[in-house]
Amino acid sequence: MNVAFIPVRGGSKSIPLKNIKPICGKPLVYWTVKAACECSYIDKVYVATDSAEICETLQKCCNEVRNDRIFDAFSKLEIIGRSAESASDTAPTEFAMLEFADKYEFDNIVLIQATSPLLTADNLDRGFETFESDDVNSVLSVVRQKRFNWSVDDEGFAHPSNYDVFHRPRRQEFDGYLVENGAFYITSKELLMESKNRVSGNIKAVEMPEETFFEIDEPSDWEIIEGLMRKRLGDRASKLSKNDSCCDNFGSKQKIPEIKMFLTDCDGCLTDAGMYYSPDGDFLKKFNTKDGMGIRLLRERGILVGIVTGENVDINKRRVEKLKIDIYEPGCKDKKGVVERLCKENGIMPENVVFVGDDINDLEAMEYVGYPCTVADGHKSVKAVAKYIANEPGGHGAVREIIDHILGE
DSSP: OEEEEEEEOSOOSSSTTGGGSEETTEEHHHHHHHHHHHOTTOSEEEEEESOHHHHHHHHHHHHHHHHTTSOGGGGGEEEEEOOTTTTSSSOOHHHHHHHHHHHOOOSEEEEEOTTOTTOOHHHHHHHHHHHTSTTOOEEEEEEEEOOOOEEEOTTSOEEESSSOTTSOOOGGGOOOEEEEEEEEEEEEHHHHHHHOSSSOSSEEEEEOOGGGGOOOSSHHHHHHHHHHHHHHHHHHHHTSOGGGOEEOTTSSEEOOOOOOEEEEOSTTTTBOSOOEEOTTOOEEOOBOHHHHHHHHHHHHTTOEEEEEOSOOOHHHHHHHHHHTOSEEEOSOSOHHHHHHHHHHHHTOOGGGEEEEEOSGGGHHHHHHSSEEEEOTTOOHHHHTTOSEEOSSOTTTTHHHHHHHHHHTO
């Protein structure tokens, strides 16, 4: 029996709760769980965490996908606890692996790091194929780097470590060197218990693409990897046929009901939630013209469009008039109640309604409708119930992105 072991903890210092911080619309740990569940060689996927919040967020995320019948392989997933000692700042990962091995039965284990979201099932498949070859005891993932390395001696002089300065190789002629990227490590339970180490014995390396060199440890790593992921997922989404349904922002097929009414909050969705004041003290807001075009596309298709907001200010009203929006409900304290009334007045079932929200005051309305959506910088509570999370933050074309997703543009 082959198992995947993904240890995540709630005590990350550089990026607090980074393992459930959304990246490309899903919690960070989701991506490695998805890769592990898709791997044909893995029978069971265990996520070990000391954080109830991580457990709840991941479970909701995966259940949503399973309930929509997008990806049945999440049935492999089991979220388990881990001791506070194994989740401390100083405990090595092997401590958590051995703690797990003492309690669970398996033959072979692949340690997967949640900080490597570019990992794919294909990478893991190749890892196990290598592991099953003759005389191999352990496998680790690597990337090939073609850099010229230098070292400094005791007197401060620099010396090349892996090339001759008088015969500098061209990149295409340079073999380079292999570097651990931390994505995965495979070994047997027997060797893990014996060596107390993630790899031992005869070790082979499986090369992954050069961009997977990056792991998420610092905020700057996050920006780099999210950019790479968006490029990858965008390329995949563009190849899907529109007849195969629309794709959500993490590349899977998403069931979208027939939409008859599109409702959105204003601040934080149509705007960036900023409060701007002119030198004369005038209150200003920043809207995005792309959202305006999206609203026009909805109305051209006969879909009712409305703004349901807690504010009651003239600047919002002017925006509504300019865009010829059908419904304007300002000063709302009970957004769910307003949405319920609008459904009855227009003879529309809640399952045929979109509501775009970004904070906890939108939560009940989002839970009431059939297709709740949010923006990239929405509060974690609304992301937990959203069926689509835009890649863009509020006020930066996020509503247009959601509209395009719904219309299959």
